[in-house]
Amino acid sequence: MKNTQTYSGIQLTTLVLLRFLIGWHLLYEGLSKLLDPNWSSVGFLKESRWILSGFSEWIVSNSGVLNVVDFLNTWGLIAIGIGLILGIFARTAAIAGSMLLLIYFLNNPPLIGLEYSVPTEGNYLVVSKTLIESVALFALAIFPTSSIFGLDMFIHCKKTKDHDSK
Amino acid sequence: MTQNKEEMNKGEKRPAVQRRTLLKALAGIPVLGIFGYEIFRKRSYDIAKKNRVIDELGIKDIKAPAVLKSSSQNKNDLIRIGMIGFGGRARALSSALGFLHPLDEKNKRESGSLENWLQQDNLNVAITGICDVFDLHAENGLATARNEIRPGNGSRADLPVKRYLHYQEMLDDKDIDAVMIATPDHHHAPITIAAAKAGKHVYCEKSPLQRENELMELYNAVKDNNITYQLGHQVTKNSVFPQAKEIVKRNILGKITLVETTTNRNTANGAWIRHLDANGNLKPGNEKTIDWEQWLGNRPKVPFSVDRYYNWTKWFDYDMGMIGQLFTHEYDAVNQLLRIGIPKTVSSSGGIYYWKDNREMPDSLHCVFEYPNHDMTLIYSANLANSNSRGRVFMGHDATMRLGNDISITPDRNSSRYEKQLKEGLIDPSEPMITMNPNSGKVDAVTSATEKYYASRGLTNTYINGKQVDVTHLHVKEWVDCIRSGEMPTANIDRAFEEGATILMAQKSYLEKRQVEWDPVNKKII
Numbered sequence: 066m067k068n069t070q071t072y073s074g075i076q077l078t079t080l081v082l083l084r085f086l087i088g089w090h091l092l093y094e095g096l097s098k099l100l101d102p103n104w105s106s107v108g109f110l111k112e113s114r115w116i117l118s119g120f121s122e123w124i125v126s127n128s129g130v131l132n133v134v135d136f137l138n139t140w141g142l143i144a145i146g147i148g149l150i151l152g153i154f155a156r157t158a159a160i161a162g163s164m165l166l167l168i169y170f171l172n173n174p175p176l177i178g179l180e181y182s183v184p185t186e187g188n189y190l191v192v193s194k195t196l197i198e199s200v201a202l203f204a205l206a207i208f209p210t211s212s213i214f215g216l217d218m219f220i221h222c223k224k225t226k227d228h229d230s231k
Numbered sequence: 232m233t234q235n236k237e238e239m240n241k242g243e244k245r246p247a248v249q250r251r252t253l254l255k256a257l258a259g260i261p262v263l264g265i266f267g268y269e270i271f272r273k274r275s276y277d278i279a280k281k282n283r284v285i286d287e288l289g290i291k292d293i294k295a296p297a298v299l300k301s302s303s304q305n306k307n308d309l310i311r312i313g314m315i316g317f318g319g320r321a322r323a324l325s326s327a328l329g330f331l332h333p334l335d336e337k338n339k340r341e342s343g344s345l346e347n348w349l350q351q352d353n354l355n356v357a358i359t360g361i362c363d364v365f366d367l368h369a370e371n372g373l374a375t376a377r378n379e380i381r382p383g384n385g386s387r388a389d390l391p392v393k394r395y396l397h398y399q400e401m402l403d404d405k406d407i408d409a410v411m412i413a414t415p416d417h418h419h420a421p422i423t424i425a426a427a428k429a430g431k432h433v434y435c436e437k438s439p440l441q442r443e444n445e446l447m448e449l450y451n452a453v454k455d456n457n458i459t460y461q462l463g464h465q466v467t468k469n470s471v472f473p474q475a476k477e478i479v480k481r482n483i484l485g486k487i488t489l490v491e492t493t494t495n496r497n498t499a500n501g502a503w504i505r506h507l508d509a510n511g512n513l514k515p516g517n518e519k520t521i522d523w524e525q526w527l528g529n530r531p532k533v534p535f536s537v538d539r540y541y542n543w544t545k546w547f548d549y550d551m552g553m554i555g556q557l558f559t560h561e562y563d564a565v566n567q568l569l570r571i572g573i574p575k576t577v578s579s580s581g582g583i584y585y586w587k588d589n590r591e592m593p594d595s596l597h598c599v600f601e602y603p604n605h606d607m608t609l610i611y612s613a614n615l616a617n618s619n620s621r622g623r624v625f626m627g628h629d630a631t632m633r634l635g636n637d638i639s640i641t642p643d644r645n646s647s648r649y650e651k652q653l654k655e656g657l658i659d660p661s662e663p664m665i666t667m668n669p670n671s672g673k674v675d676a677v678t679s680a681t682e683k684y685y686a687s688r689g690l691t692n693t694y695i696n697g698k699q700v701d702v703t704h705l706h707v708k709e710w711v712d713c714i715r716s717g718e719m720p721t722a723n724i725d726r727a728f729e730e731g732a733t734i735l736m737a738q739k740s741y742l743e744k745r746q747v748e749w750d751p752v753n754k755k756i757i
Contacts, residue, residue, distance in 0.1 A: 218256035
């Protein structure tokens with residue numbers, strides 16, 4: 066997809082604001098995991114239901130894999146958060162974030178008949194905030210703003226320059 | 232972007248436009264700045280709040296998990312150990328000593344826990360004697376003692392391993408320095424007394440004794456012969472235990488007037504029905520392979536029965552049921568923390584309400600121990616037909632402590648000591664103000680329901696410096712260290728005497744359906 070969209074002022078402002086807010090949320094999710102020495106994804110993975118429960122069980126049963134998952138999860142969230150806020154590799158960050166959130170969702174979707182021991186903070190039926198955030202990130206990948214409001218501008222300029230000089 | 236290009240093409244406005252474009256590109260930086268500032272504020276707030284709680288509650292310097300020490304004693308002198316009784320518990324004790332049955336080695340290898348076991352301290356001991364009335368168990372013992380794998384870079388002592396048909400033969404052998412007793416409970420006191428008289432150090436599984444006449448005899452035999460005696464209660468080696476001790480010492484809970492300990496299990500195995508294997512077939516053993524006479528010992532002669540052999544806990548001739556098997560661990564945990572000793576009175580009641588087989592032991596049991604000299608009541612409430620975990624709870628005027636494999640302390644809403652902090656909202660009676668959990672985030676390889684029960688009581692594994700350690704290993708290690716140094720281990724004969732008197736009182740009260748009292752002068756139950 067080329068960066069050829071032209072947005073009205075209000076469209077651009079809303080999209081950038083959405084990017085900042087999701088970036089802020091994911092960055093803090095990652096940092097709070099990093100700052101908590103006792104954090105591990107075990108609790109979340111043990112609660113896994115539906116199609117990914119077998120995979121999660123395998124992760125939990127293997128401490129090496131679990132460590133890698135914990136590391137990737139923490140640093141993945143931090144990288145995605147920074148990417149979205151600064152607007153650097155923002156489209157990659159948005160797609161990666163969307164996928165990561167989708168995996169979270171698929172591990173504990175609020176489907177009828179699936180019971181969880183940890184209560185949720187809202188009332189969900191099939192759709193949860195995680196799913197909405199995942200789709201919102203996907204929308205941000207489709208409607209990019211980082212080459213106007215973001216460090217991707219420099220990358221974009223360089224590419225355009227290279228292209229022009231050919 | 233097309234808009235930007237157009238702007239760039241207008242030469243005269245170029246510097247201003249470039250600046251604007253640049254500023255737009257850097258728009259995320261102030262957002263990140265605000266984020267950083269907010270993180271800093273949040274961290275400062277959390278730390279300040281935590282420090283205030285720590286300062287005002289007086290819990291400063293309660294150290295997280297203790298450091299795992301290597302034995303300081305000279306380990307050059309090899310200790311030769313004889314195992315008396317070689318069932319499931321003896322295999323766990325052997326593992327704690329540094330010896331694995333080949334099958335256990337295979338299981339550990341497959342579950343990935345062998346590496347951890349190999350890091351266990353090398354105690355420089357050798358299992359040189361095995362005594363069991365059942366040939367199959369004796370063979371398991373020999374295979375365990377002869378298996379070459381050793382933890383802590385230890386090498387094999389290369390001493391022969393001998394099977395003894397009777398424990399007295401083993402005790403008469405000068406080539407045995409110490410014995411570990413893991414037989415059914417009715418043998419514990421007679422074998423310990425004989426071993427002490429033969430000058431052998433003893434590690435004995437709970438309970439220490441079963442009959443009133445054994446109480447003084449056991450105590451005197453151990454004291455008079457100056458042996459190192461350790462009772463098999465490993466809870467004090469859990470890394471949260473010293474912290475619990477410190478919390479009690481600093482009076483964080485206020486005056487403790489009630490301690491409630493409980494058991495809730497809901498499986499056949501948990502109710503000591505253990506004569507069938509995983510496929511529902513009868514476990515091995517018959518009169519030809521089991522020396523039934525010796526197994527019965529001084530108990531009434533009855534025909535051989537696989538039921539009695541595997542499920543001995545069900546009968547009062549061989550055990551005291553939950554009082555002997557499970558309350559002993561609870562009592563030890565409370566006594567090691569509060570040093571309450573022998574109660575003044577005990578009332579027990581209960582019945583066989585669910586497992587209506589041929590058992591004598593109740594499956595619902597409730598004992599009330601009164602300690603007027605400590606202004607305290609200890610309650611033990613147990614049920615074998617429901618698995619709702621009720622924990623081990625210390626109730627003080629100012630706070631409540633739950634102690635298991637971790638600690639949580641919740642302030643009391645009517646506490647005098649924390650009145651100010653409660654009013655200010657610094658602490659909240661609906662949630663713990665202190666939690667200590669060395670295991671958080673770690674995965675434990677606990678499989679069966681019975682094993683989960685023991686794990687929840689802090690009796691299986693603990694974490695020291697992030698490393699999983701078997702608490703039984705630490706308890707056995709303390710015994711071995713004390714044999715070398717001549718010091719007193721934690722679960723020594725004085726604690727065993729207090730425990731023995733307490734469980735005898737509870738059992739007597741249940742059987743005689745009356746409140747019993749301890750006569751401290753004559754050291755008798757009345």
